[in-house]
Amino acid sequence: MDQARIGVIGAGWWATQHHMPSLVGYDRAELTGIADVEAEKAKRAGEFYEVKDRFEDHRELLASGIDGVVIAVQHAYHYQVAKDALDAGVHVLVEKPMTLKASEAWDLVERADRLGLHLMVGYTYQFTKHAEAARKIVQSGRIGELQFVSGIFTSMVESYLRGKPQEYASEFNFPITGPSEDTYSDPTVAGGGQGVLQVTHPMGMVMRVTGLKATQVFAFMESFDLDVDLVDTFSYRLENGAVGTMSSTGGVRPGQPSDQRIIYFGTKGQVRQDMINGRLDAHFHDGTTEEFTDLTKDELYPAHATSRALVDLILGDGDNRAPGEQGARVVEFLEAGYRSAETGAPVTVAKLH
Ligand SMILES: NC(=O)c1ccc[n+]([C@@H]2O[C@H](COP(=O)([O-])OP(=O)(O)OC[C@H]3O[C@@H](n4cnc5c(N)ncnc54)[C@H](O)[C@@H]3O)[C@@H](O)[C@H]2O)c1
Known part of the structure; x- marks a missing residue:
C-alpha cells in the first residue's frame, strides 16, 4: 500500500x-x-x-x-x-x-x-522540532531528576467560550466555516472551557516531554459571567515526586501577545520552552548551555502535521508523537482538575478509575 x-x-x-x-x-x-x-x-x-x-x-x-x-x-x-x-x-x-x-x-x-x-x-505542538528536542533532554536525564515544572498558557478564545465565534472571523479566516456557536460555550457539548479546550495543549506537552503522569491535582477555576471556565490555575504532583503549576486564561484580545511557556527544572539544570515564539534553550548546573535554532513562522504551529502523521503511521513510517496513552494522562489530569475546582480539595488521579 x-x-x-x-x-x-x-x-x-x-x-x-x-x-x-x-x-x-x-x-x-x-x-x-x-x-x-x-x-x-x-x-x-x-x-x-x-x-x-x-x-x-x-x-x-x-x-x-x-x-x-x-x-x-x-x-x-x-x-x-x-x-x-x-x-x-x-x-x-x-x-x-x-x-x-x-x-x-x-x-x-x-x-x-x-x-x-x-x-x-x-x-x-508535539509535532514541532522543539517538542522532540525538549523531550530528549528531559528524558535522557541531562537535567537530572525532574523537580519542578512551571507553565503558563494564555490564548485568544474568549469569544469562542462565549458562543460568539464570528468575532474571530477576521483573525482565523474560516475559509469554509467557523465553529458552531455551542461547540465551545455549551458545557454539555464542550465539557468545559479553557481547561478542556486549551490547557490540554500545554499539559499534553508536559506529559510528552517528561513521560510522567500526574498523581494529584488541585485547581482553582473561574467562569465569571460565562457558562464555562475562562481562567484556570492548577497545582499538581507527578509520579516521580516533582511538582508543577499551570496557569491559563482564554482572555487574550486580538493584537495582544500570548504567553505559552513551560520550564522544566531538574537537579542538574533547566529547559525553557517558549512554544508560541518558537524558542528553546537549556542551562545546565555545570555552566554549559544549549541553544536551539528558533522555529520559523511555518514551524511554530504545524496544524497540517497531525493528519499526515496518521497517514505515515498507517503506511508504516514515523513514530506516534501524540499517542493515546499520553492523551489519556491529560484527560485524567483535567478531570481531576475540574473535580478539584468543584470541591475545593486536591484530587488523587488514581481514584478516578
Ligand atoms: N489541535 C488544534 O489546535 C485544534 C484547534 C481547533 C479545534 N480543535 C478541535 O477540533 C474539534 C472540532 O472543533 P471545531 O472548531 O472544528 O468545531 P466545529 O463546531 O466547527 O465542528 C464540529 C463538527 O462536528 C460535527 N459533528 C458532531 N457530531 C458528529 C458526528 N457524530 N458525526 C459527524 N459529524 C459530527 C458538527 O456538526 C460540526 O460540524 C474539537 O475537538 C476542537 O477542540 C483542535
Whole structure:
C-alpha cells in the first residue's frame, strides 16, 4: 500500500481549515469521504475539496473501506465516534481533548491496543522540532531528576467560550466555516472551557516531554459571567515526586501577545520552552548551555502535521508523537482538575478509575 484511504468526521472549522487541505495536498493520502451530522456542512466541504462520498452518519463512512479517520467533532462526541472507528478496524486521529472522562480515554487506549490499531491525539505542538528536542533532554536525564515544572498558557478564545465565534472571523479566516456557536460555550457539548479546550495543549506537552503522569491535582477555576471556565490555575504532583503549576486564561484580545511557556527544572539544570515564539534553550548546573535554532513562522504551529502523521503511521513510517496513552494522562489530569475546582480539595488521579 503506498496510499492510505482516509475519512474525516466533522466538517467544521478545524477539519475544513487544516485536516482536509492537509490530506488533499499529501500524495500519500486519499481523502475518500467526509461525514457530518449537518449534511450541508459535509456538502460544502465535499464540494470545496472535491470529495464525492459524504455521509450524515459517521458509521457509514467507517464502513466505506477507509484505513484511517480524522475525528474533529465536538468534545462530548469524541469518545463514541472514536470507539465506533476502532471497532470498525479503522486507525484513529482524534482531536484534543481525547475524551472528557478518564475512563473513556483509557477504554480507547485499551481498544486500540487490543485491535492493533494506531490511536493519535491532535496535539499540534508535539509535532514541532522543539517538542522532540525538549523531550530528549528531559528524558535522557541531562537535567537530572525532574523537580519542578512551571507553565503558563494564555490564548485568544474568549469569544469562542462565549458562543460568539464570528468575532474571530477576521483573525482565523474560516475559509469554509467557523465553529458552531455551542461547540465551545455549551458545557454539555464542550465539557468545559479553557481547561478542556486549551490547557490540554500545554499539559499534553508536559506529559510528552517528561513521560510522567500526574498523581494529584488541585485547581482553582473561574467562569465569571460565562457558562464555562475562562481562567484556570492548577497545582499538581507527578509520579516521580516533582511538582508543577499551570496557569491559563482564554482572555487574550486580538493584537495582544500570548504567553505559552513551560520550564522544566531538574537537579542538574533547566529547559525553557517558549512554544508560541518558537524558542528553546537549556542551562545546565555545570555552566554549559544549549541553544536551539528558533522555529520559523511555518514551524511554530504545524496544524497540517497531525493528519499526515496518521497517514505515515498507517503506511508504516514515523513514530506516534501524540499517542493515546499520553492523551489519556491529560484527560485524567483535567478531570481531576475540574473535580478539584468543584470541591475545593486536591484530587488523587488514581481514584478516578
Ligand atoms: N489541535 C488544534 O489546535 C485544534 C484547534 C481547533 C479545534 N480543535 C478541535 O477540533 C474539534 C472540532 O472543533 P471545531 O472548531 O472544528 O468545531 P466545529 O463546531 O466547527 O465542528 C464540529 C463538527 O462536528 C460535527 N459533528 C458532531 N457530531 C458528529 C458526528 N457524530 N458525526 C459527524 N459529524 C459530527 C458538527 O456538526 C460540526 O460540524 C474539537 O475537538 C476542537 O477542540 C483542535
